[in-house]
Amino acid sequence: MTGSKTSDDKPIYSISAAAKLLNISVHTLRMYEREGLIVPFKKESNQRSYSQGDIDRINCIRNEINASKISINGIRTIYSMIPCWDIVKCSKKERGKCASFNGSDSPCWTYDHSNNVCGTKNCRECIVYSQYSACCNVKELIKSLSK
Numbered sequence: 001m002t003g004s005k006t007s008d009d010k011p012i013y014s015i016s017a018a019a020k021l022l023n024i025s026v027h028t029l030r031m032y033e034r035e036g037l038i039v040p041f042k043k044e045s046n047q048r049s050y051s052q053g054d055i056d057r058i059n060c061i062r063n064e065i066n067a068s069k070i071s072i073n074g075i076r077t078i079y080s081m082i083p084c085w086d087i088v089k090c091s092k093k094e095r096g097k098c099a100s101f102n103g104s105d106s107p108c109w110t111y112d113h114s115n116n117v118c119g120t121k122n123c124r125e126c127i128v129y130s131q132y133s134a135c136c137n138v139k140e141l142i143k144s145l146s147k
């Protein structure tokens with residue numbers, strides 16, 4: 001499930017261009033990042049940029065929030081339940097050091113992992129973020145929870 005990079009993965013939009021495309025404010029886009037809905041590409045200067053895939057992801061999540069009347073907090077909770085340890089197969093020792101594993105209520109990619117194996121990884125390229133938290137999978141999860 002690693003997949004190769006497509007043109008949709010290329011970070012081509014600045015934060016203001018992305019916000020304009022999404023018809024939201026830069027402040028809201030930053031809030032989505034803080035809440036763990038999105039992991040933007042970061043340049044060395046710490047400037048954010050966004051790909052078409054990022055725009056599609058946010059649009060899809062926003063539609064789902066409106067259609068299912070689920071809050072951002074609800075989406076974040078759903079993301080926090082993705083069993084990254086099982087998917088990535090990190091060791092027991094790594095889990096023991098990991099704040100995300102030990103009582104997380106936020107997605108794994110929102111934590112500081114400088115003391116464990118995830119600290120050297122790029123979450124945007126990790127299947128936990130790119131595949132398991134893809135909007136279509138969140139939709140399925142919401143549907144199954146609301147049955």
Ligand code: SF4
Pocket residue numbers: 084085088089090094095098099100101108116117118
């Ligand atoms: S965030 Fe990384 S180290 Fe922590 S439990 Fe998940 S895969 Fe393991």
Ligand code: SF4
Pocket residue numbers: 084088108109113118121122123126127128129
């Ligand atoms: S690399 Fe990032 S998204 Fe992947 S398991 Fe680790 S913290 Fe989560």
